[in-house]
Amino acid sequence: MSSPTDSSAEAAPRHDAMREQLLSDVSACLGSALLQSHINVGNDLCVRVATDTWATSAAALKTSLGFDYFCFLSAIDWLPSPFGKGEEDPTAEPVERDTEIKQGLAGGETRLQVFARIVNHRTHVGITMKADVPDATPVVPSWVSVFTGANWHEREAHEMFGISFAGHPDLRNMYLPTDFEGHPLRKDFPLLARMVKPWPGIVDVEPLPGGGDEDDAEGSAE
Amino acid sequence: MTIIGDRQQLAYIASQAADARVNVELETEGMTLNIGPQHPATHGTLRIIARLDGEQVLWAEPSCGYMHRGYEKLTEVRTFPQVTALVNRIDWLGSFANEVPFILAAEQLMEIEAPPRAQWIRTILFELSRIANVSLFLGDLGVQLGAITPVFFAFRDREYVLNLIEGATGGRFHPNFDRIGGLKDDLPAGWVDETRAVMKKMRKFCDEIENLLFGNEIFESRTRGIGVIPRDVALQYGMSGANLRASGVDWDLRRDQSLPMAWDKVDWKVWTHLDGDSYARCWIRLQETRESTYIVERLLDTLPSGPVMTKVPRIIKVPEGEAWVSTENPLGEMGYYVVSKGDLGPFRVKIRSASFNNISIVPWLLKGVYVPDIITILASLYFILGDIDR
Numbered sequence A: 001m002s003s004p005t006d007s008s009a010e011a012a013p014r015h016d017a018m019r020e021q022l023l024s025d026v027s028a029c030l031g032s033a034l035l036q037s038h039i040n041v042g043n044d045l046c047v048r049v050a051t052d053t054w055a056t057s058a059a060a061l062k063t064s065l066g067f068d069y070f071c072f073l074s075a076i077d078w079l080p081s082p083f084g085k086g087e088e089d090p091t092a093e094p095v096e097r098d099t100e101i102k103q104g105l106a107g108g109e110t111r112l113q114v115f116a117r118i119v120n121h122r123t124h125v126g127i128t129m130k131a132d133v134p135d136a137t138p139v140v141p142s143w144v145s146v147f148t149g150a151n152w153h154e155r156e157a158h159e160m161f162g163i164s165f166a167g168h169p170d171l172r173n174m175y176l177p178t179d180f181e182g183h184p185l186r187k188d189f190p191l192l193a194r195m196v197k198p199w200p201g202i203v204d205v206e207p208l209p210g211g212g213d214e215d216d217a218e219g220s221a222e
Numbered sequence B: 001m002t003i004i005g006d007r008q009q010l011a012y013i014a015s016q017a018a019d020a021r022v023n024v025e026l027e028t029e030g031m032t033l034n035i036g037p038q039h040p041a042t043h044g045t046l047r048i049i050a051r052l053d054g055e056q057v058l059w060a061e062p063s064c065g066y067m068h069r070g071y072e073k074l075t076e077v078r079t080f081p082q083v084t085a086l087v088n089r090i091d092w093l094g095s096f097a098n099e100v101p102f103i104l105a106a107e108q109l110m111e112i113e114a115p116p117r118a119q120w121i122r123t124i125l126f127e128l129s130r131i132a133n134v135s136l137f138l139g140d141l142g143v144q145l146g147a148i149t150p151v152f153f154a155f156r157d158r159e160y161v162l163n164l165i166e167g168a169t170g171g172r173f174h175p176n177f178d179r180i181g182g183l184k185d186d187l188p189a190g191w192v193d194e195t196r197a198v199m200k201k202m203r204k205f206c207d208e209i210e211n212l213l214f215g216n217e218i219f220e221s222r223t224r225g226i227g228v229i230p231r232d233v234a235l236q237y238g239m240s241g242a243n244l245r246a247s248g249v250d251w252d253l254r255r256d257q258s259l260p261m262a263w264d265k266v267d268w269k270v271w272t273h274l275d276g277d278s279y280a281r282c283w284i285r286l287q288e289t290r291e292s293t294y295i296v297e298r299l300l301d302t303l304p305s306g307p308v309m310t311k312v313p314r315i316i317k318v319p320e321g322e323a324w325v326s327t328e329n330p331l332g333e334m335g336y337y338v339v340s341k342g343d344l345g346p347f348r349v350k351i352r353s354a355s356f357n358n359i360s361i362v363p364w365l366l367k368g369v370y371v372p373d374i375i376t377i378l379a380s381l382y383f384i385l386g387d388i389d390r
Helices: A017-033 A051-065 A150-161 A192-196 A200-205 A214-221 B006-021 B071-075 B080-087 B092-110 B116-144 B149-169 B191-214 B217-223 B231-236 B278-301 B354-360 B371-381 B385-389
Strands: A034-040 A044-049 A069-077 A112-120 A125-133 A139-141 A164-166 B030-035 B047-053 B056-063 B321-329 B332-340 B348-352
Touching: A017 A034, A017 A044, A017 A051, A017 A125, A034 B321, A044 A051, A044 B321, A051 A112, A051 A125, A051 A139, A069 A125, A069 A150, A069 B231, A069 B332, A069 B348, A112 A150, A112 B332, A125 A139, A150 A164, A150 B354, B047 B371, B056 B371, B071 B080, B071 B348, B080 B092, B092 B116, B092 B321, B092 B332, B116 B149, B116 B191, B116 B278, B116 B371, B149 B191, B191 B217, B191 B278, B217 B278, B217 B371, B278 B371, B332 B354, B354 B385
Parallel strands: A044 A125, A139 A164
Antiparallel strands: A034 A044, A069 A112, A112 A125, B030 B047, B047 B056, B321 B332, B332 B348
């Protein structure tokens, strides 16, 4: 990965020949399973595969392109949080918030997405894989048969996002008590501490009284 | 599996065959052994449930979550600069190293880069965190085997490094010193000379530990050929750091990716070991600690002058996008997948911590080992509870 601010960046649109080559290899390997892709120049290649090929695509990339190092697997809830950042006074009228679901790199159609990262340990190049999780039945194929290490990561994603992994041997809770209700990392799960009291630290990002002075700019990261 | 030597291959086969052998030679009664969550050998609140047959483990399963603090959820209600205060506490022994990949990810999204001097100081503090962290591992290793002395040496000498970190950042354990665009402050006067002196002391500490433990017969017999992880298994489980290099995979994120850090500006060596056993993991960490002291010294030699902070807006809004940055932390690969929607705070942060993957191998690894080896294998895998549960 090269640094994000190459000095040549301003002059021409940036190219990442290595990842473009990688993308053509990946698309040749996956065929129609590959739905969309995005190259984060100098940093990452992100591919979105069809949900039912989630596990078979990983297996294909592992065997034919040598992506044999399993880095992580998790999920994203793209729903904008109905609670904001909890900075408002909880007794005030609730504010109107954006509810449009907008997916990130490599697109998508569903609210929940699983994403994972695998790396070729010889070339040290990794790719981020994403797949949509159907809204009605949040089930995706399990990676355990491809990467044994996905076991715990899928258990974590299961309890935090309520996604099931078909073929996972044992989807017990990893952190939470067995009788815990709800999926904490979903955006519609309220963070209770913020519901009762606004976050005092939010004061930090408000401009100081008297206006900002120039030579104090370093303090902005406080 | 082609890489590991004969002795390791035999040990690996023997441990796999151990299951099959149970209940054949001796009639023994099965029992369930609960280790932890409060147990001196678990470095915190890791609980291990092991089903035994006599002295042999049939099945073992770590039970996590006694220290789950929900950082991934909390980051969603913090601003970007506030997140470093949280992630500091993931791996609390090497806390500065936790801040770096997150800050780098935010900088990547904002398309800014810290000035050279800040990159150098970041790298130096990163390596000091590693030395402080791993020196405690080296001392603790002895305790797990009944040798008390090394841990006193470790606590004594780690204090020098913590003093340096405190001198530069103001915090012994939770510096919260890294900023988007640079560092909070420059180094104090006299710090560079002090650091050089401490690095010499730390090398002496490494020699002492090497003399005390690594030639010791008890230590060798308790770790050689025990807990062997072949390289293909290590890769599948996403083992990283010294655990992966001890299985013969030559991969160090400090060397093998280019980040705006100073590791590629100096000359140093990546240590690997082919055995994949507990001994190899401990040995790699010893060598890496020593190597880190050289990295720090060489970086101090080439420390550039200039500002430590680039110009950033007073209120930091990170542009929309996704970034993945991981670094070679004391425990292994620590990465953050940061999703920003152009707000003051991140939309989602996936924290990929090293210990979570490193410990997920435990059910596989403990199968067939003897009860006393549980402790040495866990010690050699080296985890920090906060790094598992986050």
